Amino acid sequence: MRNFYALVAGSLFGAGLFTSGMTDTSKVQGWLDLFGDWDPTLAFVLTGAILPMAIAWRFAARRKSTVLGNSFPPSSANELSRGLVIGSFIFGAGWALSGLCPGPAMASLTYNGTGGLIFTAAMLAGMALARYAKPLLVSPVQIFT
Amino acid sequence: MLEQDWVFGFFGGLLIGAGGVVYLLFNGRILGASGVVGGLADATGWNTWAERLSFIAGLIAVPYALTLLWVRPDTHLTESWPTLVVAGILVGFGARLANGCTSGHGVCGISRLSYRGIVATAIYLLAGALTMMVFRHYLGVI
Numbered sequence: 001m002r003n004f005y006a007l008v009a010g011s012l013f014g015a016g017l018f019t020s021g022m023t024d025t026s027k028v029q030g031w032l033d034l035f036g037d038w039d040p041t042l043a044f045v046l047t048g049a050i051l052p053m054a055i056a057w058r059f060a061a062r063r064k065s066t067v068l069g070n071s072f073p074p075s076s077a078n079e080l081s082r083g084l085v086i087g088s089f090i091f092g093a094g095w096a097l098s099g100l101c102p103g104p105a106m107a108s109l110t111y112n113g114t115g116g117l118i119f120t121a122a123m124l125a126g127m128a129l130a131r132y133a134k135p136l137l138v139s140p141v142q143i144f145t
Numbered sequence: 146m147l148e149q150d151w152v153f154g155f156f157g158g159l160l161i162g163a164g165g166v167v168y169l170l171f172n173g174r175i176l177g178a179s180g181v182v183g184g185l186a187d188a189t190g191w192n193t194w195a196e197r198l199s200f201i202a203g204l205i206a207v208p209y210a211l212t213l214l215w216v217r218p219d220t221h222l223t224e225s226w227p228t229l230v231v232a233g234i235l236v237g238f239g240a241r242l243a244n245g246c247t248s249g250h251g252v253c254g255i256s257r258l259s260y261r262g263i264v265a266t267a268i269y270l271l272a273g274a275l276t277m278m279v280f281r282h283y284l285g286v287i
Contacts, residue, residue: 001171002172002195003195003196003199004199005167005168005171005172006168006172006197006199006200006203007199007200007202007203008164008167008171008203009164009165009167009168009171009172009176009200009203010164010181010199010200010201010202010203010204010207011164011203011204011206011207012160012161012163012164012167012203013160013161013164013165013176013200013203013204013248014164014203014204014205014206014207014208015157015160015207015208015211016157016158016159016160016162016163016164017157017161017204017208018157018207018208018211018218019153019156019157019160019211020153020154020155020156020158020160020161021150021153021154021157021218022154022157023208023218023220024218024219024220024221025220025221025222025223026221027150029277029281029287032270032273032274032276032277033274033277033281034274034277034278035278035282036277036281036282039150040151041150041151041154042154044151044152044154044155044158045155045157045158045161046158046251046252047158048154048155048156048158048160048161048162049158049159049161049162049165049256050158050162050256051158051159051162052159052162052163052165052166053162053165053166053169053253053256053257054256054257055166056165056166056169056170056256057169057256057257060169060170065173066169066171066172066173067170067171068171068172068173070172070173071173072169072173073169073173073174073175076254076257076259076260076261076262077261078260078261080260080261080264083242083243083244084242084243084244084261084264084265085243085264085268086239086242086243087239087240087241087242087243087244087265088239088243088250088264088265088266088268088269088272089239089268089269089271089272090238090242090243090272091235091236091238091239091240091242091243091246091272092268092269092270092271092272092273092276093235093239093272093273093275093276094231094232094236094237094239095232095236095269095272095273096272096273096274096276096277096280096287097228097231097232097235097276097280097287098222098223098228098229098232098233099221099222099223100222100232100233100236101178101179101236101240101246101247101248102178102179102182102183102236102237102240102246102247102248103178103204103246103247103248105233105236106178106182106201106204106205107205108208108220110205110208110209110212111208111212111217111218111220112220112222113220113222115222115223115224115226115229116222118226118229118230118233119222119229119230119233119236120233121233122229122231122232122233122234122237123233123234123236123237124182124186124237125186125233125234125237126233126234126235126236126237126238126239126241127179127182127183127186127187127238127240128186128187128188128237129234129237129238130183130187130237130238130239130240130241130242131187131189131241133238133242134241134242137242
């Protein structure tokens with residue numbers, strides 16, 4: 001059943017990315033282009049996505065386990081790691097350069113041409129690399145002695 | 146004036162959120178695109194490969210079906226291979242280092258009022274806006 005609901009979730013996610021126009025890189029770059037021809041569409045997408053999720057989190061808080069009987073994700077940590085700050089910055093730069101992030105990159109694989117395949121292959125390589133970079137950031141590096 | 150793109154954006158957003166609701170309330174997982182695929186890319190999530198592949202199958206197949214049934218959208222993706230390779234590596238590497246991308250930190254994190262999700266979102270939006278400023282308006286290369 002987990003696999004079935006994962007398929008449903010992925011399908012809804014894909015349908016949403018398609019319908020919202022988020023696989024169009026010009027809309028994403030337009031949103032980030034504050035000093036150019038700014039496109040606010042992404043704000044509408046984010047609002048639409050956050051509404052049902054906010055309700056789901058409240059619902060989850062009152063239950064012990066999921067519909068399938070699994071446990072819910074642990075509550076989110078409060079401290080910021082170095083990886084979170086540095087990683088988010090690197091991610092944002094790549095997101096702007098291409099107008100693609102992981103969800104839309106995969107959703108558009110069948111209609112994004114060779115470029116979409118190249119981007120996704122590079123993204124997977126970057127993900128595999130990150131595994132080896134993470135431990136370097138987690139253990140505190142003494143810069144000033 | 147409410148433009149048509151904004152209306153489609155909002156309803157598409159509701160569908161994205163609905164996907165997140167199903168993944169949370171049934172599977173007990175936070176919907177994060179980089180988390181689902183990243184666990185396969187770096188081998189850390191191979192023990193849950195079937196769940197991950199099921200998710201990805203829906204994520205790729207449904208938009209493909211919509212291109213056949215509805216419209217084939219223009220993605221305006223850059224044709225510059227170096228840009229695609231560099232951007233792809235940055236997106237994959239950065240998202241995994243940060244433990245999340247637009248879906249995990251953005252949609253799921255903000256809706257949970259997670260401190261980490263909100264900070265991550267603020268940082269990647271800032272980095273994205275700076276990148277656009279430098280590479281589009283100053284250097285003129287994207």
